[in-house]
Ligand SMILES: [Fe+2]
């Protein structure tokens with residue numbers, strides 16, 4: 001049974017804990033004149049997530065479906081959603097629309113450029129393109145400007161069946177999770193590229209008040225500082241080896 005928590009006014013976190021990965025999968029529904037779902041979830045979780053969404057809105061009223069990058073937990077159940085919510089448009093990056101999405105759904109998706117905005121009624125969303133952050137050429141995140149909520153996908157990934165919303169530090173939890181993954185098949189979760197720090201700085205400059213996090217607790221508090229700290233953590237976990245290799249190559 002999915003857990004539903006309102007993490008900010010009209011922003012609902014629909015969470016499913018998967019024992020097999022000791023991991024939560026969180027999907028965010030924004031209730032407004034034109035309801036928006038961020039992350040479709042895995043196909044295998046669709047029935048459970050759809051049932052949870054149906055407690056909040058009529059599923060067929062869903063008008064926007066968005067996600068960060070082309071990956072099963074982000075958008076695997078997209079066609080299942082479009083079958084029950086045919087009025088919904090699909091919002092992603094321009095590169096995502098071109099290289100994956102239009103083919104995947106068999107019709108035009110709505111590819112947004114960095115900084116493009118749209119409204120769902122009283123809420124206003126800004127598309128932030130973040131190539132290769134958290135991963136994927138097509139990656140981006142959505143920022144809801146009126147309440148300053150950043151729908152930030154895999155950033156701040158935490159393991160465990162944790163509380164829906166916290167005011168305590170999520171960066172250290174995420175550091176521990178990503179460091180742990182480095183020892184197994186989930187290593188190199190976030191590629192450290194020349195764009196990583198500037199992507200995170202761009203998000204910190206938005207001064208979010210709430211981080212809607214895909215895996216783990218959402219966070220409310222000093223989000224700009226959390227993003228700055230995450231930048232340090234990503235450099236430490238994923239960037240150090242790259243920088244050492246580059247230094248060796250120069251010698
Ligand atoms: Fe991902």
Ligand SMILES: [Fe+2]
Pocket residue numbers: 073074153154214215
């Ligand atoms: Fe994810």
